Amino acid sequence: MPANRFNGFTDYGIGIGLRIPHYDHILSRQPTVDWFEIISENFLVDGGRPLEVLDRILAQYRVVQHGVALYFGSAEAPNRDHLKRLKALTRRTKTPWLSDHLCWGSVDGTYSHDLLPMPYTVAAAKRTAEKIRQVSDYLELPIAVENVSSYTEFHVSEMTEWEFLTEVVERADCGILLDVNNIYVSSRNHSFNPYDYLDGVPHHRVAQMHVAGHTKFEKYILDTHDHPVIDPVWKLYAHATRLCGVTATLLEWDDKIPSFDEVHHEALKAHEFIAQAREAKIPAPRATVRARAR
Amino acid sequence: MRRFAPARVDSTARLAQLQRAMWRVVSRPLNAASRTQRRWTDGRPTAAVAAQIAKPNDRLTALERLEIYNRMYWFRVLDSLYDDCPGLRAVLGDSRFMNLAEAYLDKYPSRSFTLRNLPARLARFIREQPRLTAPHTALCSDLARFEWARIEVFDSAARPVFTIDDLLDANPKKLRLNLQPYLQLLQLDYPVDDFILAVKQREEMSRGESSNTVLAAPAVSRAKSRRPRLPPRARTHVAVHRLNGVIYFKRLEPAAYKILTAIRRGRTLEQALAAGLPRAKRPRPELARVVQDWFQNWMRLGWFCRA
Secondary structure, eight states: OOSOGGGTTOOOOEEEEOOGGGHHHHHHHOOOOSEEEEEGGGGOSSSSHHHHHHHHHHTTSOEEEEOSSOOTTSSSOOOHHHHHHHHHHHHHHTOSOEEEESSEEEETTEEEEEEEOOOOOHHHHHHHHHHHHHHHHHHTSOEEEEOOOOSOOBTTOOSOHHHHHHHHHHHHTOEEEEEHHHHHHHHHHHTOOHHHHHHHSOGGGEEEEEEEOOEEOSSOEEOOOOSOOOHHHHHHHHHHHHHHOSOOEEEEOOSSOOOHHHHHHHHHTHHHHHHHHHHTOOOOOOOOOOSSOO | OOOSSOSOOOSHHHHHHHHHHHHHHHTSOOOTTSSOOSBOTTSSBHHHHHHHHBOOOSSOOHHHHHHHHHHHHHHHHHHHHHHHOHHHHHHHHHHHHHHHHHHHHHHSOOOSSSGGGGGGGHHHHHHHOGGGTTTOHHHHHHHHHHHHHHHHHHHSOOOOBOOGGGGTTOOTTTOOOEEOTTOEEEEESSOHHHHHHHHHHHHHHHTTOOSOHHHHHHHHHHHHHOOOOOOOOOOEEEEEEEETTEEEEEEOOHHHHHHHHHHHTTOOHHHHHHHHOSSOOSOHHHHHHHHHHHHHHHHHTTOEEOO
């Protein structure tokens, strides 16, 4: 959706992640970029260069916060210090929405710093949705949850990943950050059809999309964000755009980061696929019915 | 066989049980080949434990699927610590450093939402487990404190700078100054500031960052073959601070360190000066000039801030 209540009724276009190797280029050349996504946790500090750079970026660009440590899916309660710092940062950045992952990663106050996969059960969806609501209420912002790449599946799962995603966002009444590359990676690792996934999520809740590169190993694919986006992922992106409408899109490139121009050029390829989707006539997204009964 | 993970997740309590079970597998130290240990803590095959949590697929067993997370966890946290501790690495060498890091993270896994805080308890752990750094435990403890101080200085808060105008109407007897939150004051048993600079210089040379490319090539092989000379024991006082976003180290005389430490503890200026200069050995006029120079310098560096 170009603008909806899950992305603060904004229409942001094509952005890239704000990364340290590009700071000097961005600050000195001030290139035209629709928007930057920041990793919230990199700026939850009290001062110094991170916040100085951020303030200079904010003076010129639109910024959206993307988190990696809220761990909506962890059974334990949200970390209050984390939330307090996050709220202060949202005041600074004026982010129209805030995203984090549909995963868990902390246990009894110990952090994995990883995005661990959820068991797809109704009980897990209820707990996750409850936490998303708590965080959204506290931050007074729309939340979008991102589907993660995963490498394992649980015996206890009762539904597909896209059914679980639907269950969570409907219960939380929140948005989706649809990571098309993650759908591709997980579809290869777990042998499902990525188009079934795209067809099965509530399209009207999609607040933002991610595209990225990955690394293929002999028996699985890892979500490494260190390559250009491959064609099958761009095709999925075009299909997602047909289903959801032209949506704020961000290219993630987090390792072996090339020049700013190369990253930005890769991100702007999205326009080609948006054009393809437009030619195919984008229908208005329908409100998808909850996949499973409460 | 005793169940390691719940057979279903129909409540938050069972979700927590499953997550604890998976976390135990993911956070268990890797074996010497950087793979998941093949035996669980109670002697049964780890594959049997993994099979209670995860499903296999047509390419990978349950254990192999969980092993991906086990390896990613350790590679991520060890890499983070590796980057944060160049001085400790230089003293111990990569192999011993990795043993130390793994033992540390096994005992003190991250309790913070950010990897920034990972080394916060490393100095304490080094003192608790001296065999991992012997015979350089005291030096390593100082380095861990110093490297943690650099992290704190980099992104801690800065408050508005205190100016001479702020002294107007101040009662000299009751005057209290405040130090910038980012300023770190360290009393060390080794001059690790110089050692860290030598390490940094060596690393820059090995990365070919020398401005003289002709000399850079032979410098790489020399740099890789030698670690900087370990510093001799010597009581050292250092302020780690920042200016325009860059981190600096500044040596302090013991008296200056005591004065600053007393100011940090909230003593009045008069009490702080008394703490630093209880029995002045220097002639009074000379001492007054020295102390005045210190304060002028600290003011110039912006170390004093408003409350």
